[in-house]
Amino acid sequence: xxxxxxxxxxxxxxxxxxxxxxxxxxxxxxxxxxxxxxxxxxxxxxxxxxxxxxxxxxxxxxxxxxxxxxxxxxxxxxxxxxxxxxxxxxxxxxxxxxxxxxxxxxxxxxxxxxxxxxxxxxxxxxxxxxxxxxxxxxxxxxxxxxxx
Amino acid sequence: xxxxxxxxxxxxxxxxxxxxxxxxxxxxxxxxxxxxxxxxxxxxxxxxxxxxxxxxxxxxxxxxxxxxxxxxxxxxxxxxxxxxxxxxxxxxxxxxxxxxxxxxxxxxxxxxxxxxxxxxxxxxxxxxxxxxxxxxxxxxxxxxxxxxxxxxxxxxxxxxxxxxxxxxxxxxxxxxxxxxxxxxxxxxxxxxxxxxxxxxxxxxxxxxxxxxxxxxxxxxxxxxxxxxxxxxxxxxxxxxxxxxxxxxxxxxxxxxxxxxxxxxxxxxxxxxxxxxxxxxxxxxxxxxxxxxxxxxxxxxxxxxxxxxxxxxxxxxxxxxxxxxxxxxxxxxxxxxxxxxxxxxxxxxxxxxxxxxxxxxxxxxxxxxxxxxxxxxxxxxxxxxxxxxxxxxxxx
Numbered sequence: 401x402x403x404x405x406x407x408x409x410x411x412x413x414x415x416x417x418x419x420x421x422x423x424x425x426x427x428x429x430x431x432x433x434x435x436x437x438x439x440x441x442x443x444x445x446x447x448x449x450x451x452x453x454x455x456x457x458x459x460x461x462x463x464x465x466x467x468x469x470x471x472x473x474x475x476x477x478x479x480x481x482x483x484x485x486x487x488x489x490x491x492x493x494x495x496x497x498x499x500x501x502x503x504x505x506x507x508x509x510x511x512x513x514x515x516x517x518x519x520x521x522x523x524x525x526x527x528x529x530x531x532x533x534x535x536x537x538x539x540x541x542x543x544x545x546x547x548x
Numbered sequence: 549x550x551x552x553x554x555x556x557x558x559x560x561x562x563x564x565x566x567x568x569x570x571x572x573x574x575x576x577x578x579x580x581x582x583x584x585x586x587x588x589x590x591x592x593x594x595x596x597x598x599x600x601x602x603x604x605x606x607x608x609x610x611x612x613x614x615x616x617x618x619x620x621x622x623x624x625x626x627x628x629x630x631x632x633x634x635x636x637x638x639x640x641x642x643x644x645x646x647x648x649x650x651x652x653x654x655x656x657x658x659x660x661x662x663x664x665x666x667x668x669x670x671x672x673x674x675x676x677x678x679x680x681x682x683x684x685x686x687x688x689x690x691x692x693x694x695x696x697x698x699x700x701x702x703x704x705x706x707x708x709x710x711x712x713x714x715x716x717x718x719x720x721x722x723x724x725x726x727x728x729x730x731x732x733x734x735x736x737x738x739x740x741x742x743x744x745x746x747x748x749x750x751x752x753x754x755x756x757x758x759x760x761x762x763x764x765x766x767x768x769x770x771x772x773x774x775x776x777x778x779x780x781x782x783x784x785x786x787x788x789x790x791x792x793x794x795x796x797x798x799x800x801x802x803x804x805x806x807x808x809x810x811x812x813x814x815x816x817x818x819x820x821x822x823x824x825x826x827x828x829x830x831x832x833x834x835x836x837x838x839x840x841x842x843x844x845x846x847x848x849x850x851x852x853x854x855x856x857x858x859x860x861x862x863x864x865x866x867x868x869x870x871x872x873x874x875x876x877x878x879x880x881x882x883x884x885x886x887x888x889x890x891x892x893x894x895x896x897x898x899x900x901x902x903x904x905x906x907x908x909x910x911x912x913x914x915x916x917x918x919x920x921x922x923x924x925x926x927x928x929x930x931x932x933x934x935x936x937x938x939x940x941x942x943x
Contacts, residue, residue, distance in 0.1 A: 407692055412678055414686035422686075448687055448805030474706040474812075477755035482695035483675045491755065492692055496702050496807055506808050510691050521709050537680070541690055 405530055406510045406543055407492060410485030413535050422449040424463040429540040432529040435463045436502050445503030468527035469547065470497035473506055475519040491515050495544055497525055512545040523547075553827055556942040558647035559781035559788035562593025562774035563900040568736055568891035572667025574768035582611040582663035583619060585770035589659065593774045594785035600774070602627030602655035604646045606638030607894060611663050627655035631796075631932075635696070636841050636887075636925030637816070639895035641932035643922075644794035646775045656776060662896040663770035671766050672696060684805040696843060697763055700927045701754040704846030707813035708757065711860035715757070717867040718845040719747045721881065722761045722888060724872035725842065729885025731911040736765060737889035762845040764887040771896035773903065782939075789906035789936045792919065793828025795820045796932035803929045815850035815926035820933060824855070828935040830919060832856040835935070837880045837905045837914040839898035840923040842887040847926030852879070855923060855933065874912040883912040895924055902936050 416423045428435035437446045439453035440460040452459055474496040481487045493511040498504045511519060512528055525544040532539050566576075566584045574581060590597045597620050603613035604627075613628035627649040631638035639662065646658035666672065675694035685694070693699060707713065726742035729735035742761055750760040781788035799819045800810040811818055825831060832855060840848045849867060852858070857879055858866035872881040884890040884901035891897050902920040904910040918941050923933040 407690075411692070412675075412681045412685070412689040412694070414690050415680045415682050417682045417686075422683075447808050448684060450805070454801060454804070474702040474709070476693075476698065476701040476705060476757075477752070478692055478695075478698050478701075479752040479755060480695075480697070482673065482698060483689075483692070484677070486692060491752070494691055494693055494698070494702075496706075506806065506812075508688055508691055508693055508806060521706070 405532065406512060408485050408489050411483065413532065413537070414539050415537055421451060425449060426539060428463070428465070429529060429542055430538070432540070433465050434468055434527055434542060436466050436505060437461045438464045445505050447505035447507065466499060466502040469501070470499040470507070470525055470544070472496070472519065472521050472523045472525055473498040474521065475511065477515070493517070493519060495519065495525065497544055507542065509542050509544045512543050554644065554647055554651060554794060555792055555827070555829065556778050556790050557651035558775050559778050559790045560773050560903045560936065561776050561781050561784045561786055561788055562589040562595065563903050564588025564590070564592055565734065565771040565893065565897065565900060566769045568734055568893065569768040570736060571671060571766040571768055574665050574667060578663050578665035578668050579611050579615070581665060581768065581770035582616065582661055585663065585772040586616070586620070586659055586661060589772040589774045592786065595657065595774070598622055599657045600659050601625060602646065602649055602658035604629040604631070604642045604649070604658060604660050605662055606631040606642045607634055607636065607662070609662055610669070627658060633928060633930050635843060635928035636895035637928035637931040638796070638924060639841065639899060639932070640794060640922050640924040640934040641796040641930070643773070643775070643791065643899060643934055644796065644932065647791045647794070650775060650777050658775050659772055660775065660899070661770065661772035662894045664894055665768045666766050667768055673766060687806045697754045697758050700844060700847065701757050702807060703813055703927055704757045704844070704850065707850055710813055711863065713849065713860070713863045717849050717863050718757065718762050719744060720867045720869045720872060721842070721845040721848050722747055723869050725882045725886045725888040727869070727873055728883050728912045729889030732885050732890055735885040735890040736767065737885060757846050758844055761888070764843050765892040767892045769891055769893050771893045771900055773899060787907045788939065789903040790939070790942060792830065792935040792937040792941055793824055794932065794934035795823035795827055796930050798929040798931055815847050815854050816929050816931045817851050817854040817923070817926065817933065820931055821855045824933050824935065830935060835919050835921045836917040837883060838921045838923065839882055839886065839902050841895040841898060841925045842882065843925055843927070851923045851926040855921065874914050880912070880914045883910050883914065898922060906936055906938050
């Protein structure tokens with residue numbers, strides 16, 4: 401690990417789906433780009449990745465880069481460690497972020513900054529790319545911080 | 549009333565449960581626990597075990613009907629049914645599926661059961677140890693969202709934000725379960741009362757909505773009930789608890805990945821509750837007692853609201869200890885102690901308690917209870933709920 405990650409080493413590492421569905425997303429994050437799905441027929445934004453457009457039932461889903469910003473839709477601060485890597489680590493903050501520029505789809509990430517910071521629903525946040533270059537299959541997580 | 553209704557077609561005539569244990573403390577294996585609960589239910593119903601000809605369950609119960617039928621010695625197994633979906637969202641659907649099998653003539657005597665030995669198998673509250681994850685979990689677990697509490701807190705946080713619901717509501721739900729458990733000899737938490745101070749002092753599991761006492765227990769045990777046709781039920785040993793109505797499902801894109809359901813701040817019952825009332829031909833005002841699955845108190849709060857017992861804006865006034873307990877409440881809730889304080893039998897214990905209320909044999913009997921609602925595990929998908937009633941509710 402880079403030693404500069406929000407959560408400790410040993411957390412589950414993401415890998416692309418074996419069926420190839422979300423390879424563009426994970427390749428995009430390696431280049432600090434946020435790629436999400438949009439239907440090429442009806443223009444509906446869709447997240448998480450799916451083969452079919454839920455609005456017009458087209459298989460013609462395309463990957464588009466979207467803006468690195470969103471709004472906090474909900475949040476939580478887990479205290480109880482549900483994974484061995486989190487034992488003794490203490491609380492951490494998770495935000496559900498909606499992306500107004502991509503049809504209000506929602507993504508999950510950690511909220512960077514002090515763990516006891518007040519979290520206000522509706523606050524603007526921006527994406528921060530957290531590279532895990534030393535992982536067996538290198539990957540990048542998309543974290544969030546409140547826009548100053 | 550539509551002729552397609554399940555109303556009054558089948559009834560629960562037997563209930564049984566094992567001793568309830570803290571997780572990991574059962575001396576018996578999960579399969580033995582399942583058998584024990586079924587034997588007890590058959591004895592309660594006054595039937596020969598070999599009359600059983602069908603099984604329904606939910607949440608991928610590990611004890612499959614063929615093995616159960618072989619163990620019991622059933623000559624003609626006619627119906628085996630597993631309701632899809634994790635969590636306890638399917639417990640009411642499993643009862644409804646048994647009734648549907650009876651009403652349609654597929655089987656005559658169906659067991660609904662759930663067995664759990666979390667000591668023998670993995671605990672629900674601990675994440676899988678997989679070093680890598682793909683699909684939906686790849687967008688959640690690397691960020692520390694991996695246990696049920698962590699998966700569902702976001703929904704409640706948003707709901708409580710939207711409707712200005714205070715955490716006192718959650719405390720009242722937890723305290724109601726614990727208060728009822730003090731009168732219940734089956735309850736693991738009998739003799740361990742919960743007061744406001746103890747709740748407020750308890751540690752956060754997931755801030756800002758789940759303290760320790762907002763979360764269900766994890767237990768070992770099994771519970772079962774037996775259903776037959778309404779005609780046959782009338783001649784049997786116990787007062788029948790008829791299925792009055794049932795519904796299952798979830799609303800638009802409820803299962804969309806990475807928390808992208810359209811109606812996110814929800815217990816998943818917004819469309820199901822409406823269909824339940826249509827099916828039962830009753831309204832929330834007619835219901836005498838409610839058993840509502842507590843995975844977390846947050847889910848109970850949203851599920852009760854979505855079943856129309858109060859508006860979201862009324863939640864702070866509606867969810868008080870007095871209003872939720874059997875002595876003077878307008879909506880007595882979880883009268884056995886439920887998943888929080890009786891036993892986490894994945895909601896099956898709450899089904900048995902609804903039957904006791906209709907029979908008039910609960911440890912916390914609601915005087916004159918005729919209609920009992922049972923709401924299965926909230927916030928998962930698909931979810932389910934049902935109404936059971938006494939003979940007089942069918943006319």
